[in-house]
Amino acid sequence: MEQLQTPPTLVAKGAGQAPTAARGRLGRLWKDVVKSKYLYLLALPGIIFFLIFKYIPMFGVVVAFQNYSPIRGIANSPWVGFQHFERFFSNPDFLILFRNTMGISLMNLVFFFPLPIVVSLFLNELRSEKYKKTIQTIVYMPHFMSWVIISGLTFLMFATGEGLFNKILATFGADKVDVLSNPHLFWIMLTIQSVWKEAGWGTIIFLAAIASVDPQLYEAARMDGAGRFRQMWHVTLPAIRSTIVVLLILRLGHIMDVGFEQILLMYNGAVSSVAEVFDTYVYRVGVQQAQFSYSTAAGLFKSIIGLVLVIVANKLAKKFGEEGVY
Amino acid sequence: MKKTLSDRIFDVFNVLLLGLIAVLTLFPLYYVFVVSFTDPVEYLKSSFILFPHRWSLASYSYLLATKAFVHSLGNSAFLTIVGTACSLVVTAALAYALSRKRLPGRRLLLLLILITILFSPGIIPNYLIVRNLHLINSVWALILPVLASGWNVILMKNFFDGIPVELEESAAIDGCNDITTFIRIILPLSLPSLAAFGLFYAVGYWNTFFNALLYLTDSAKWPIQVLLQNILLNSQNSELGMSAYVEAPPSETLKMAAVIVATIPILIVYPFLQKHFAKGAMVGSVKG
Numbered sequence: 001m002e003q004l005q006t007p008p009t010l011v012a013k014g015a016g017q018a019p020t021a022a023r024g025r026l027g028r029l030w031k032d033v034v035k036s037k038y039l040y041l042l043a044l045p046g047i048i049f050f051l052i053f054k055y056i057p058m059f060g061v062v063v064a065f066q067n068y069s070p071i072r073g074i075a076n077s078p079w080v081g082f083q084h085f086e087r088f089f090s091n092p093d094f095l096i097l098f099r100n101t102m103g104i105s106l107m108n109l110v111f112f113f114p115l116p117i118v119v120s121l122f123l124n125e126l127r128s129e130k131y132k133k134t135i136q137t138i139v140y141m142p143h144f145m146s147w148v149i150i151s152g153l154t155f156l157m158f159a160t161g162e163g164l165f166n167k168i169l170a171t172f173g174a175d176k177v178d179v180l181s182n183p184h185l186f187w188i189m190l191t192i193q194s195v196w197k198e199a200g201w202g203t204i205i206f207l208a209a210i211a212s213v214d215p216q217l218y219e220a221a222r223m224d225g226a227g228r229f230r231q232m233w234h235v236t237l238p239a240i241r242s243t244i245v246v247l248l249i250l251r252l253g254h255i256m257d258v259g260f261e262q263i264l265l266m267y268n269g270a271v272s273s274v275a276e277v278f279d280t281y282v283y284r285v286g287v288q289q290a291q292f293s294y295s296t297a298a299g300l301f302k303s304i305i306g307l308v309l310v311i312v313a314n315k316l317a318k319k320f321g322e323e324g325v326y
Numbered sequence: 327m328k329k330t331l332s333d334r335i336f337d338v339f340n341v342l343l344l345g346l347i348a349v350l351t352l353f354p355l356y357y358v359f360v361v362s363f364t365d366p367v368e369y370l371k372s373s374f375i376l377f378p379h380r381w382s383l384a385s386y387s388y389l390l391a392t393k394a395f396v397h398s399l400g401n402s403a404f405l406t407i408v409g410t411a412c413s414l415v416v417t418a419a420l421a422y423a424l425s426r427k428r429l430p431g432r433r434l435l436l437l438l439i440l441i442t443i444l445f446s447p448g449i450i451p452n453y454l455i456v457r458n459l460h461l462i463n464s465v466w467a468l469i470l471p472v473l474a475s476g477w478n479v480i481l482m483k484n485f486f487d488g489i490p491v492e493l494e495e496s497a498a499i500d501g502c503n504d505i506t507t508f509i510r511i512i513l514p515l516s517l518p519s520l521a522a523f524g525l526f527y528a529v530g531y532w533n534t535f536f537n538a539l540l541y542l543t544d545s546a547k548w549p550i551q552v553l554l555q556n557i558l559l560n561s562q563n564s565e566l567g568m569s570a571y572v573e574a575p576p577s578e579t580l581k582m583a584a585v586i587v588a589t590i591p592i593l594i595v596y597p598f599l600q601k602h603f604a605k606g607a608m609v610g611s612v613k614g
Binding site: 029032033035036038039040041042043045046047049050052053054055056057058060061063070119122123125126127128131134135137138139140141142144145146147148149151152153155156157162164167168170171196200227228229260261264265279282283286287292295296299300302303306307310311 | 350419445529551558
């Protein structure tokens with residue numbers, strides 16, 4: 001802050017003095033600022049963007065402590081303290097949101113997280129470079145598709161009426177299975193979607209870690225009579241252990257973040273009890289019912305927990321001697 | 327080195343396993359592709375189709391004759407091109423300025439950008455600022471709030487860090503100021519990297535869904551993803567009839583054709599994207 005506040009005072013002081021006389025730290029700083037004026041000009045559109053669309057909303061969270069009405073604006077809306085937070089925490093919805101968020105996150109952690117590791121271990125063992133490239137090209141592709149496309153594909157595969165899955169069942173005379181509006185299957189469907197879309201993409205970081213393993217280690221393992229499976233288990237896996245640990249920690253830091261667009265798109269009345277998570281709740285209550293203050297409080301609760309978790313996760317990751325994300 | 331029997335078994339197993347994974351990845355796309363090109367009559371007659379006997383463009387010609395659909399493709403194209411251009415200019419200019427070590431206040435600015443990565447105020451404060459700026463129902467509501475991401479600024483700054491100071495010093499001797507140096511020297515040098523960032527931004531804009539749902543109530547302004555979701559949703563409740571945006575109830579083949587059309591631009595840029603994975607991948611996968 002100091003640096004940004006000093007220039008105005010210097011304008012006043014510097015005006016009366018010869019520039020050569022101002023030999024102090026501040027004087028030099030001001031000279032640097034003037035010298036960099038075109039750099040500031042380059043940065044200006046970006047700075048304005050961050051101010052308006054990142055920092056103003058950050059201060060906009062104060063509406064969580066008000067009874068905000070759009071007509072009165074933030075300045076004139078009455079302050080109500082933690083009333084909205086109290087209402088949110090005592091609402092039975094709160095526990096459901098919490099359970100759903102944790103449930104979906106844990107499903108992801110258990111069934112999604114290990115897959116990119118396993119796939120990259122096997123990809124690494126492919127002898128044909130060309131085959132490896134082809135597989136990679138295919139499995140990375142879904143990462144770039146929108147959740148609308150993914151949910152569309154899911155409907156076309158699993159819808160009760162015209163979905164391929166049920167059509168195949170029907171030709172074998174089996175009963176139709178309602179996959180998409182079954183609360184018991186909802187989390188599983190989300191996990192399958194995530195695996196299809198992102199598991200391939202997730203291998204990139206592990207393949208990068210594997211690429212730096214010393215080839216001599218494999219030679220030594222072969223000398224000792226290790227087969228390919230044992231090489232994977234005793235050489236490759238330990239070599240990427242720190243990458244795995246760090247990614248796991250960072251993943252835990254994001255445990256409050258579940259796929260918002262994904263859930264919104266797969267949401268339907270029949271699964272609402274297992275599908276509502278913090279973000280979808282904020283959207284429904286806030287935007288659709290215009291309860292701005294209450295929903296901002298709900299969103300702020302999630303953001304703060306998320307922030308704390310991410311910071312703790314980064315600290316932990318650094319303890320493991322890794323760089324962390326920042 | 328001689329291959330042992332167990333080595334060979336492993337290789338065969340491995341090739342098959344990864345082949346299976348690739349097939350599972352491709353299958354939904356293959357199925358939707360095939361049905362979208364299937365003659366609607368044949369589709370209705372057969373129980374399920376894994377390969378069409380009679381190919382037909384009926385679904386595509388119907389879809390592309392639907393004004394709302396073509397219009398939303400146009401909206402998305404505009405959004406993607408203009409959005410990507412704006413994002414690149416703003417991100418690159420800011421990132422370059424931040425990469426110059428002589429810039430006073432550089433650390434503070436980087437810290438402020440990092441904070442925006444770590445803390446998001448949530449949907450409602452973002453919604454309120456867009457509303458208060460009277461951007462509702464404007465395509466700019468889909469561009470301005472996502473103009474730059476903290477991640478991309480920092481990634482691009484890391485890239486510009488590698489450009490030696492000597493380059494700008496010699497440009498300064500030739501009479502360039504920082505802005506002309508940036509435009510005449512730095513940008514042309516960084517084109518391949520800018521292209522990579524541009525592709526990632528472009529995919530983001532093409533896939534814009536939630537912001538459009540949030541900020542655009544006027545269906546004439548919808549990008550393709552929102553219209554596509556409306557077309558697809560009607561599968562769930564076809565008895566409710568069609569939304570006002572497409573004239574006739576779409577059959578399954580029509581939906582599949584719509585999915586394919588919305589995917590094609592991604593498939594077109596995909597080979598170019600692939601070249602640049604490594605740069606963005608680390609952050610992307612960490613972010614999850």
